[in-house]
Amino acid sequence: MSTASQAESSPRTYLRVLAALLALTAVTVLAAGVNFGAPSINVVIALAIASLKGSLVALYFMHLRHERPMNAVIFLTGMAMLAIFLMFCFLDTASREPVAPSAAPAAQAAGALRPSSARILRAS
C-alpha cells in the first residue's frame, strides 16, 4: 500500500516499543508498592502509566503515527466520549451522600466519611 508505507515503522522501532512497554509494566508493579501518601495518587500514577503504554501501542503498533489522520480522529473521538462518560459517573458518585445502605453505616462507624458527605452533614 503506497499510502500507508511512506514512513512505516521498522522492526527495530517495534523492538524498542516492546522494551519500553515491558519497562513501564515493571514501573507500574513497583509503583503500586510505594506509599505516596494517598491511595488516589497511586490510582492516578497507575492510570497515567497505562495511558502512556496505550499511546505507544496506538502510535506504533497500530500505525497511527505514520498514517493519514482519519483513523486517529475516529479513535480520539471515541476516547473523548469515553472520558466524558467516565467523568460524569465519577463526579456524580464523589459528590453524593452514600446511597448504598450497606456502605453507609460501615463508613460512618469507621469515621471514614467522604468530605462531601461530611460537609452536607455539618450544614444540616
Place this chain on the structure above:
Amino acid sequence: MSLSGAAAEPHTEQPFLQHHFALPEQQAEASKIGMWLFLVTEILLFGGLFAGYGVMRMLHAEAFHQAHAHLDRALGALNTVVLLVSSFTMAMAVHSARRGERRKLVLFLALTLSLAGVFLGVKYVEYSHKFHDGLLPGRLYAHRGDATAGQFMFFSFYFLMTGLHGLHVAAGMAVIAWLLRRARRGEFSARYYTPVDLTGLYWHLVDMIWIYLFPMLYLIS
C-alpha cells in the same frame, strides 16, 4: 485519475479488488476506517464496565482493596508480558505481510497464536484457583472469613472484565488461526494483506484493554 474510468475496467489483475473500489489503496483505507469504527465500539463496550468498576470501587474502597489480595500479582504480570510480546509479534506479522515475506508472516502469526494460548492457559489456572476458593461473582460468592463485606462486588467485576477480555482473546485466536491457514496457502501478498492488517489492529486493542485491566484489578494500593 477519474474514479468512473478506473471503476469501469475489469479487475482481472487484482482478484481481491471489489468492483465498487477504484484502487486497492482506496479499498484498504476504507476497510481500515471500518475497523477503527468497530474498535471504538469495543472501547465503549469495555467503557461501561470501567465506569461500573470505578463507581463501585469508590463506594467500597476497602472491600476492593481486601478482595484484590486474592489475585496472584505474579501471574497477572506474567500475562501482561505475554500479551505485550504477542502484540509485538503481531506487529511483526503485519510488517512481514506488507513486505510479502510469506514464511516470516506464517512464523509470526504462529508465535502470536501460541502466546495467546499461553495467556488463556494462565487465565485458566487463575480461574480454577478462584473457583476452588469460592471467589465467585455476585450471589455465587462463597468465600468465608472476609474482614470486609462486599468483596463479591470486586469479583463480579473481575470475572465480567477478564471474562469479556478472555472472550476477545479467544475470538482473536480463531481469526489468527484462519489467517495462518490463508497465509500458508499464499493468499496474501505485498499488494493484498488487509485481513492481516485489520486483525493486527484488533489484537493490539485487546492488548491495550489488558494494559488497563492489569493495574485496575491486580495492583490496588
